[in-house]
Amino acid sequence: xxxxCTTAISTIFSLLAFTSCSSSNGDNKKGIADNGKPFNTTExxxxxxxxxxxxxDEFMQHLHKVSGFNGNVLVxxxxxxxxxxxxxxxxxxxRDSLKLSSQFELASVTKTMxxxxxxxxxxKGKIRLDQNVKDFFPDFPYDGVTIRLLLTHRSGMMNYVxxxxxxxxxxxxxxxxxxTNKEAMDLIAKYKPARFNKPNASFLYNNSxxxxxxxxxxxxxxxxxxxxxxxxxxxxxxxxxxxxxxxAVYDKIPADVVGHDRNSWKYSVxxxxxxxxxxxxxxxxxxxxxxxxxxxxxxxxxxxxxxxDSAYTGHNPMIRGHFNYGYGWRIFESPGQKVVxxxxxxxxxxHIFLRDMKNDVTIVLLGNVVNGSLLHLDDLFKxxxxxxxxxxxYNGAGDTAED
Numbered sequence: 001x002x003x004x005c006t007t008a009i010s011t012i013f014s015l016l017a018f019t020s021c022s023s024s025n026g027d028n029k030k031g032i033a034d035n036g037k038p039f040n041t042t043e044x045x046x047x048x049x050x051x052x053x054x055x056x057d058e059f060m061q062h063l064h065k066v067s068g069f070n071g072n073v074l075v076x077x078x079x080x081x082x083x084x085x086x087x088x089x090x091x092x093x094x095r096d097s098l099k100l101s102s103q104f105e106l107a108s109v110t111k112t113m114x115x116x117x118x119x120x121x122x123x124k125g126k127i128r129l130d131q132n133v134k135d136f137f138p139d140f141p142y143d144g145v146t147i148r149l150l151l152t153h154r155s156g157m158m159n160y161v162x163x164x165x166x167x168x169x170x171x172x173x174x175x176x177x178x179x180t181n182k183e184a185m186d187l188i189a190k191y192k193p194a195r196f197n198k199p200n201a202s203f204l205y206n207n208s209x210x211x212x213x214x215x216x217x218x219x220x221x222x223x224x225x226x227x228x229x230x231x232x233x234x235x236x237x238x239x240x241x242x243x244x245x246x247x248a249v250y251d252k253i254p255a256d257v258v259g260h261d262r263n264s265w266k267y268s269v270x271x272x273x274x275x276x277x278x279x280x281x282x283x284x285x286x287x288x289x290x291x292x293x294x295x296x297x298x299x300x301x302x303x304x305x306x307x308x309d310s311a312y313t314g315h316n317p318m319i320r321g322h323f324n325y326g327y328g329w330r331i332f333e334s335p336g337q338k339v340v341x342x343x344x345x346x347x348x349x350x351h352i353f354l355r356d357m358k359n360d361v362t363i364v365l366l367g368n369v370v371n372g373s374l375l376h377l378d379d380l381f382k383x384x385x386x387x388x389x390x391x392x393x394y395n396g397a398g399d400t401a402e403d
Contacts, residue, residue, distance in 0.1 A: 057083065072102060074364045076119060090257045091256065092258075098368075103243075104367075109171075110283040110344070115210075142199070148327075150212055153316075158195055159207060159208055163188075178277075180246070185271075208391060237292055247273065286366075290366075314333065318394065319391065
C-alpha cells in the first residue's frame with residue numbers, strides 16, 4: 001500500500017511539474033488567454049499581401065521614396081493585420097534588403113517591456129513601487145529615488161549615457177567591450193555624478209531610469225535581464241523572434257540590421273560600450289513580434305488588466321493637453337480616446353510603436369536611418385482612425401494646430 005501511495009504521489013508531482021513547464025515553455029502558438037479568449041499567434045500573423053490596404057500602401061511608398069523612410073511597418077486593426085511592408089536596406093554597405101523578419105535594435109521601445117517586467121515583479125510581491133533603489137544597491141548615491149519615480153522619469157537622475165561616455169573617453173577605456181548594468185551602477189556609486197533635479201520634482205526623460213530598472217530586475221530575480229525577459233515576457237507572449245543582445249555579452253551583436261545616423265547612408269553606427277547596459281534599450285525584435293506583444297498584453301498573458309491600467313495612466317502633468325507618461329509608456333489622451341505608445345532613437349535606429357486602446361489599432365514602424373520621416377505620419381493616423389499622435393500637431397491648450 002505504501003509503495004502504491006508513493007508511486008501515486010510521484011505521478012502527481014510529475015504531472016504538476018509537466019503542467020508547470022508546459023505553461024511556461026513559450027509554445028504559445030495556440031492557447032487560452034487570461035480573458036478566456038483563444039490566443040493563437042499563427043492566426044494573429046495571418047496576412048495576405050494581395051489584400052493589403054491600398055491607401056496605406058500608397059502612403060508608405062510615398063513615405064519611403066519622398067520622406068526617406070527606410071525600415072519595416074505593420075498596421076493592424078481589430079485583431080487583423082491590414083498592412084505589412086519592408087522598405088529599403090538592412091545594411092547599405094552590403095546592399096542587403098530588409099525582410100519582414102529582420103530584427104531591429106528597439107532603442108527606447110525596450111522601455112515598454114522593461115516596464116511590463118517590473119509590473120510583473122510587483123504583481124508577484126517581489127518589489128514595491130515605492131521601494132527605494134538603495135534597498136537593492138546600498139551604494140547608490142541618491143536619496144529618495146523609488147521604483148515608481150524611475151518608471152515615470154521623475155527620479156531627477158543625470159543621464160548615465162553622457163556620464164559613462166565621458167569616463168570612458170577621459171580614461172581611455174576599452175570602448176569596444178560593453179559594460180554591464182552592474183558596472184554602470186558601480187561607476188555611478190564611485191563617481192557620484194551630480195543629478196539634474198531632486199526626486200519627484202519634475203518629469204525628465206532619460207535612459208538612466210530604465211537602466212537602473214534593468215539592474216533591479218537582475219538583482220531581484222538573480223537572473224540576467226536577457227534571461228528574465230526571455231522566460232517571462234518573450235516566451236509567454238509567443239515572441240519567437242525577440243531577444244536581448246548586449247555588447248557586454250556579444251563581441252558582435254547577432255543581428256543583420258545596421259543603424260545609420262545623420263540622415264545619410266555614409267554614417268553606419270558601430271556598436272560600442274554604450275550598447276552594453278540594457279533595460280533602457282537592448283531588445284531586438286521584429287514588427288510582427290511587437291504586434292504579438294501588443295496582443296499578448298490585451299489578452300492578459302503577461303500582466304493583469306488592472307495592472308496595465310495603472311501603467312497606462314499618466315503620472316506627470318499633461319503636455320499640450322494630450323500627452324503624458326505612465327509606467328514605461330508614453331500616453332496620448334483626449335475625450336474618449338487613448339493611445340499608449342513609445343518612440344525609439346538610438347545609434348542609427350528610429351522607431352514608433354503605437355497602440356490605440358479605443359479603436360483597436362496597432363501601428364509599428366521600425367527604421368534604421370535617422371531622419372525626419374516619422375514626423376510625417378498624420379495621414380496614416382487619419383486613415384486608420386487613430387488620433388494624430390504628434391505633439392507639434394497641438395497647441396498649448398491641447399487643440400489641433402492649424403496646418
